[in-house]
Amino acid sequence: xxxxxxxxxxxxxxxxxxxxxxxxxxxxxxxxxxxxxxxxxxxxxxxxxxxxxxxxxxxxxxxxxxxxxxxxxxxxxxxxxxxxxxxxxxxxxxxxxxxxxxxxxxxxxxxxxxxxxxxxxxxxxxxxxxxxxxxxxxxxxxxxxxxxxxxxxxxxxxxxxxxxxxxxxxxxxxxxxxxxxxxxxxxxxxxxxxxxxxxxxxxxxxxxxxxxxxxxxxxxxxxxxxxxxxxxxxxxxxxxxxxxxxxxxxxxxxxxxxxxxxxxxxxxxxxxxxxxxxxxxxxxxxxxxxxxxxxxxxxxxxxxxxxxxxxxxxxxxxxxxxxxxxxxxxxxxxxxxxxxxxxxxxxxxxxxxxxxxxxxxxxxxxxxxxxxxxxxxxxxxxxxxxxxxxxxxxxxxxxxxxxxxxxxxxxxxxxxxxxxxxxxxxxxxxxxxxxxxxxxxxxxxxxxxxxxxxxxxxxxxxxxxxxxxxxxxxxxxxxxxxxxxxxxxxxxxxxxxxxxxxxxxxxxxxxxxxxxxxxxxxxxxxxxxxxxxxxxxxxxxxxxxxxxxxxxxxxxxxxxxxxxxxxxxxxxxxxxxxxxxxxxxxxxxxxxxxxxxxxxxxxxxxxxxxxxxxxxxxxxxxxxxxxxxxxxxxxxxxxxxxxxxxxxxxxxxxxxxxxxxxxxxxxxxxxxxxxxxxxxxxxxxxxxxxxxxxxxxxxxxxxxxxxxxxxxxxxxxxxxxxxxxxxxxxxxxxxxxxxxxxxxxxxxxxxxxxxxxxx
Ligand SMILES: [Zn+2]
Ligand SMILES: [Zn+2]
Numbered sequence: 011x012x013x014x015x016x017x018x019x020x021x022x023x024x025x026x027x028x029x030x031x032x033x034x035x036x037x038x039x040x041x042x043x044x045x046x047x048x049x050x051x052x053x054x055x056x057x058x059x060x061x062x063x064x065x066x067x068x069x070x071x072x073x074x075x076x077x078x079x080x081x082x083x084x085x086x087x088x089x090x091x092x093x094x095x096x097x098x099x100x101x102x103x104x105x106x107x108x109x110x111x112x113x114x115x116x117x118x119x120x121x122x123x124x125x126x127x128x129x130x131x132x133x134x135x136x137x138x139x140x141x142x143x144x145x146x147x148x149x150x151x152x153x154x155x156x157x158x159x160x161x162x163x164x165x166x167x168x169x170x171x172x173x174x175x176x177x178x179x180x181x182x183x184x185x186x187x188x189x190x191x192x193x194x195x196x197x198x199x200x201x202x203x204x205x206x207x208x209x210x211x212x213x214x215x216x217x218x219x220x221x222x223x224x225x226x227x228x229x230x231x232x233x234x235x236x237x238x239x240x241x242x243x244x245x246x247x248x249x250x251x252x253x254x255x256x257x258x259x260x261x262x263x264x265x266x267x268x269x270x271x272x273x274x275x276x277x278x279x280x281x282x283x284x285x286x287x288x289x290x291x292x293x294x295x296x297x298x299x300x301x302x303x304x305x306x307x308x309x310x311x312x313x314x315x316x317x318x319x320x321x322x323x324x325x326x327x328x329x330x331x332x333x334x335x336x337x338x339x340x341x342x343x344x345x346x347x348x349x350x351x352x353x354x355x356x357x358x359x360x361x362x363x364x365x366x367x368x369x370x371x372x373x374x375x376x377x378x379x380x381x382x383x384x385x386x387x388x389x390x391x392x393x394x395x396x397x398x399x400x401x402x403x404x405x406x407x408x409x410x411x412x413x414x415x416x417x418x419x420x421x422x423x424x425x426x427x428x429x430x431x432x433x434x435x436x437x438x439x440x441x442x443x444x445x446x447x448x449x450x451x452x453x454x455x456x457x458x459x460x461x462x463x464x465x466x467x468x469x470x471x472x473x474x475x476x477x478x479x480x481x482x483x484x485x486x487x488x489x490x491x492x493x494x495x496x497x498x499x500x501x502x503x504x505x506x507x508x509x510x511x512x513x514x515x516x517x518x519x520x521x522x523x524x525x526x527x528x529x530x531x532x533x534x535x536x537x538x539x540x541x542x543x544x545x546x547x548x549x550x551x552x553x554x555x556x557x558x559x560x561x562x563x564x565x566x567x568x569x570x571x572x573x574x575x576x577x578x579x580x581x582x583x584x585x586x587x588x589x590x591x592x593x594x595x596x597x598x599x600x601x602x603x604x605x606x607x608x609x610x611x612x613x614x615x616x617x618x619x620x621x622x623x624x625x626x627x628x629x630x631x632x633x634x635x636x637x638x639x640x641x642x643x644x645x646x647x648x649x650x651x652x653x654x655x656x657x658x659x660x661x662x663x664x665x666x667x668x669x670x671x672x673x674x675x676x677x678x679x680x681x682x683x684x685x686x687x688x689x690x691x692x693x694x695x696x697x698x699x700x701x702x703x704x705x706x707x708x709x710x711x712x713x714x715x716x717x718x719x720x721x722x723x724x725x726x727x728x729x730x731x732x733x734x735x736x737x738x739x740x741x742x743x744x745x746x747x748x749x750x751x752x753x754x755x756x757x758x759x760x761x762x763x764x765x766x767x768x769x
Contacts, residue, residue, distance in 0.1 A: 021050075021095040022068050024061040026075065028086035029400065032117045032160045034146025035059055036104050037188040038080050043102035046071050050099050054107040054159075064099055081147060082120055082289060086403070104183055107159065116152055116160060116399050116461070119234055119376070121291035121320035123148035125186060130322045131329075136175065137195055141202045141216075141323035142370065146190045148289065149321075152399055153235045153374050154192065158461055162191045166371035173198035200370035202323065206363070208355060216323075219366045220330035228252050230340055230354055230362035234321055235376025235395040236347035237340025237354045239361060242333055243267075246304035249336060253306065255361040258343040261633040262308035264293045264315040264378065266324065267334035272316050275300050275334070282383055290396030291320035295382035303334070310626070312643040315380055320396075327366070339377055344444045349375045374457075375450065376437050384725045386732060387744040391723055393424070393751055394437045399458075401432040402745065404759070405506070407513025411762035415455070415486070416470035417479035418754035419497070421525075421634060422720075422747070423447070425455055425479075426754035427464045428762055433507065434462060435746060435755050442478050452482065466490065470761035472497055472753070474528040493761035497527025497753070498538050499547050501718035503763075504756030505748075506544065509716075509741040513763060517543050518741065519550065519703040519712035521731065523613035523695075524719030525634075525750075526558075526565070534558065536612030536719070537665070539702045541712050544763035550711075551702040553616060554578075554666040555609040559601040564615065567630045568622035568637045573597055575619040579671035584678075588623060613695070613721050616667060617641055620691045623674065624684045635720065641688050642724045648689035656694030665698045692726050700734030707738050714739040720749035 026035070031054050039052040039061060048065035063071060076085055122130075126143045129135040137143040144150065154165040162168055172180060176195050179187040187193045194200060204215040211218055219229055226248040229240045239256065241248040243265050253259060269286070272278065276296040278286070286294050293315040298308075308314055317337060319325040328335070339347040340358055348354040349372040354365065376395035381388055390397075404411060414428040423439040436458060440447040458464070470493045471483035484492060495503075502520035511518070520540045529535035530549070537553030556574045558564035564571060569592050576585035577598070586594060601607045614635075621637035622628045624644065631637050656670040674687050706712040715735055722728050722743065732740060746752040 020066060020068065021062070021064045021093040023091045023093050024063060024072065024075070025057065025089040026059040026061070026085060026087075027057060027089070029082070029084040029117055030059045032146075032151060032191065033082040034080045034186065034188070034190070035083055037146065037183045037185075038078070039075065040102060040104055040183045042071065042074055042078065046074070049102050051103050051105050053105040062093070064095060082117055084400070116155060116158070118290060118396050118398055118400055119151050119153050120148045120289035120396070121318070122322055122325060123289075126322065127325060130325065139216075139326065140196050140199075141321070141326060141368065142192075142194045142200045143322045144190065144192045144194070145186045146188065147186065149190070149192045150234055150370075153372055153376055153395065154370065155461065156373050158463070160191060165191055166373050167192050167194065170194060170199050200368050202366070202368045205365040205367050215366060216326045216330050219327060219364070222364050223331050223335065224333075227363040228255070228361060229364050229366055230358045231323075231327070231366045232351070232354065232368050232372070233324070234372070235374065235378070236349045236372060237358065238337045239340050239358070240266075240335045240337055242331070243303055243307060243336045244333055246306055249304055249306050252336065252338070252361070256338070256341075256343055258338075259632040260309045260636065262311055262315060263336045263338045264317060264380070265303075265307065265334050266317050266319060266328065266337040268319065268328055271328075271334050272296070272318075273300075275303055276314070276316070279383075285381065285383055285388065286316065286318055290379065291317060292379040292381045292396055293317045295380070295391070307336070310640040310643055312646050313382070317378060323366075323368070344441060345446050346375060346440055346444070346450050347377065374437075382725060384728060386728065386742060389723065389725060389728075390743065390745060390747045390751075391749075392438045393435065393747055398437040399434055399462075401434050402508065402755070403510065404428065404431050404433055404762075405510040405512050408759065408762055408766070410766060412467045412765050413465055414468045414470060414758045414761050414765075415459070415464070415466040416754040416757035416761060417455075417472075417483045418757065419472060419750035420477045420479060422750040423451055423479065424751050424754050425451070425458075426758040427458060427462060427466075428758045429462065429464055433755055433758060434458070435752070438751055448478055451479075468493060468761045468765050470495055470757040472500070472528070472757070473530070491761075491765070493757070493764060495757045495760050496530050496547075498522040498524060498529075498535055498540055498719065499542065500753050500756030500760065501748075502540050502542065502547065502716055502756065503544050503760045504746065504752040505716040505718040505741050505743055507755055507759040508743055508746050508752070511543075511741065513544060513766070515543070516713045517541050517711065518714045518716045519706040520547075520716040520718060521699045521703050522719040523699065523721035523727070525614040526610060526612050529611075534608050534610035534612065536610060536614055537616065537699075538611065539699060539706065541706050544760055545767060549663070550706055551660075551663045551665055551699075553611040553613060554664050554668070555611045556615070556619075557601040557604075557607040558610045558612075558615065559597050559607045561606045561608070568618035568626075569628050570597055571615045571619035572622035572628075574601060575616070575667065575671055576623070579668045579675075581671060581675050584675055589628075592629075613719070614638060616695070617721065620674075620688070623678075624687060635723075638721065638724060641691070642726050644685050645688035645692050645726050648683075648685040650689070653686060653689050653693060655697040656690045658694055658698035660698065660702065665702060670694050692724075693730055696727055696730035697734055700731050704735065704738060714741055716741040718743060718748050718752075722748035
């Protein structure tokens with residue numbers, strides 16, 4: 011550089027905030043500085059990355075910092091101050107981390123990058139065939155993290171001492187493994203082996219595994235966030251055996267395949283391919299549109315969940331088996347998946363025929379994320395590995411929010427921490443009725459709080475005090491304020507927060523179609539139009555209530571809801587004909603007595619009722635949401651998916667499905683195909699609720715419509731509601747689940763809003 015051109019305005023201190031540590035950001039800055047003739051230094055600190063830069067092209071340098079950043083980096087802000095230049099630096103250097111504490115994000119785990127994959131497949135490279143290659147652009151992050159900051163000593167890689175070759179890569183700023191904490195090679199890193207009955211079998215672990223899979227065996231495979239159970243996805247008998255052993259009768263299995271394999275079974279749109287190949291490596295729901303696979307992979311559903319291989323281990327295995335694999339979580343149905351080797355040997359003993367094992371410990375138990383794509387964007391069904399612990403920025407008005415912990419719901423559990431203007435929603439923690447899942451939930455609240463240095467001053471939970479999470483919240487709150495949030499208000503607020511609806515932006519009309527949640531009036535809600543914001547709400551409309559005859563049994567057994575709804579519609583005779591094999595009269599006595607038959611406006615149970623009328627999962631659902639998912643799959647087969655909607659009656663805030671059931675009964679008696687009935691049901695429900703929400707907007711009582719609740723995981727319903735609201739601003743979920751997996755975010759922002767407004 012020509013030193014004469016340097017003056018006091020050519021030195022700057024640049025602060026970069028966001029997800030900028032553990033993603034190769036400092037070597038990227040170093041290389042950029044070399045190219046642009048910039049002198050100075052870069053280092054990590056508690057708030058992110060700091061750069062001291064001296065040069066003549068600093069504007070271009072700053073632009074490039076953002077436009078050319080590494081793929082895993084996520085920049086929230088770049089702040090610059092002009093510095094007085096003392097002595098001119100000779101060169102640009104990377105200096106060691108400074109300061110303690112943690113304001114910066116932890117990076118989620120990332121799928122193997124192209125460069126690492128090429129090395130693993132190249133016989134000339136020292137990592138040829140190595141299952142644990144990774145670099146600053148890919149590999150394990152959160153799943154191996156024990157504490158902050160994200161340094162090797164704080165990960166489960168700590169016990170693997172780097173060899174000289176790895177050390178030199180780790181220390182070289184030009185290398186793509188500069189400060190890559192999980193760096194490893196066959197000489198110094200984790201090791202893979204194949205095991206049967208607790209004994210290691212000598213030979214190539216990948217080849218041995220592939221051989222057994224091809225023979226129809228079930229393998230337990232240790233992955234990134236936990237163990238999977240795998241079998242050949244073309245082998246119906248192996249799939250049936252896996253179902254039996256895992257005690258998972260009908261719930262869909264996820265599949266792993268390479269892109270060419272996936273393309274053989276489904277048509278992938280360019281957007282779906284983009285989502286599949288994202289470093290987050292999520293399971294993507296794709297239509298069963300091409301060469302069929304066995305029906306017992308996902309009985310009665312129109313989609314299959316596909317994931318690409320996302321670690322070198324998975325790539326090597328798929329290269330060797332050359333077929334799609336079932337890749338389902340390594341557990342018995344309902345329990346958390348196994349992560350430790352002894353734990354897996356114990357828990358999966360009666361399920362797996364053999365094990366593909368390694369000796370890198372999994373620290374955070376992370377299920378695969380499950381997502382879909384609609385024409386309206388991403389749809390998150392389960393948020394896990396690859397998506398956590400990324401944070402969401404809070405909406406305007408929440409800058410001074412206190413630190414809040416919110417405990418969420420019960421069945422699709424997740425908690426949420428608010429801090430420094432950001433929300434950290436935990437990964438999916440499963441159904442807390444399972445004692446192991448409950449134990450895990452409590453431990454993870456503690457470990458997240460420690461990792462993210464979180465010290466709440468406000469605690470939030472559901473209004474329903476019998477939930478385990480509500481009891482934990484009450485116990486943890488001590489002297490802190492405990493905010494109990496109505497379930498569907500929390501759904502509404504979660505949708506507002508995700509869409510960064512400002513604190514002062516005014517009320518919206520939330521269409522909340524859900525399972526069950528305790529209502530503000532003591533009855534059970536689940537099909538509502540709530541008008542409000544973070545600070546409060548009123549119930550503007552709701553589905554006409556029906557008894558949940560038999561209480562919990564009514565959640566599991568769709569026929570119960572069908573009999574109640576048909577009886578209400580004056581169609582008891584039809585109910586007797588359709589459900590002659592079930593004890594209808596006993597059920598009616600329960601409903602009349604009112605004992606163990608609470609009234610509910612749940613839209614989820616209305617789906618169950620309609621599904622049972624059409625003969626889907628009539629007797630009982632083998633997993634939550636089965637009846638509704640099968641009803642949706644049926645509706646998609648209708649020749650005109652947007653056929654004439656069945657009518658609902660609307661009177662004084664009550665949306666009554668009586669005319670809907672009467673119209674369906676008429677169709678049924680005239681031999682109209684079931685798929686047409688399913689489509690007309692979806693359209694009717696969408697039209698009724700969209701109409702009620704529209705009324706609120708057109709009367710000036712709401713500024714937009716928000717859609718939330720578990721039923722909005724139904725892409726057909728979502729699409730129809732959006733069509734009816736085409737000319738109105740509508741907020742939907744695209745980054746967090748619409749179901750109870752997103753509930754804690756809503757609870758947290760409601761508690762924060764109350765605190766900010768001195769409530
Ligand atoms: Zn890589
Ligand atoms: Zn090494």
